Amino acid sequence: SEYPSVYTACKALAPKLGVGAESLRRWVVQAQIDAGEKTGPSSEELEEIKRLRAEVRDLKESNEILKQASIFFARELDPRRR
Known part of the structure; x- marks a missing residue:
């Protein structure tokens, strides 16, 4: 809720976690798919x-x-x- 989008949140948090923003975004999206919040494999x-x-x-x-x-x-x- 602090960030307007998942991409913005990942861009802000990725350097703190020591990973790339796109990698973090893809992990978040996959976690959402696994949780049933989004469609996809x-x-x-x-x-x-x-x-x-x-x-x-x-x-x-x-x-x-x-x-x-x-x-x-x-x-x-x-x-x-x-």
């Missing part, structure tokens, strides 16, 4: 998205390895190459 949802993206990346890498292996073995087993 919660910290838990963001963590799940991060985990799922890593899983997708790993699966794509595994699929590429399997694809290359199948191409290799198909060539090795091709009777026309003998």
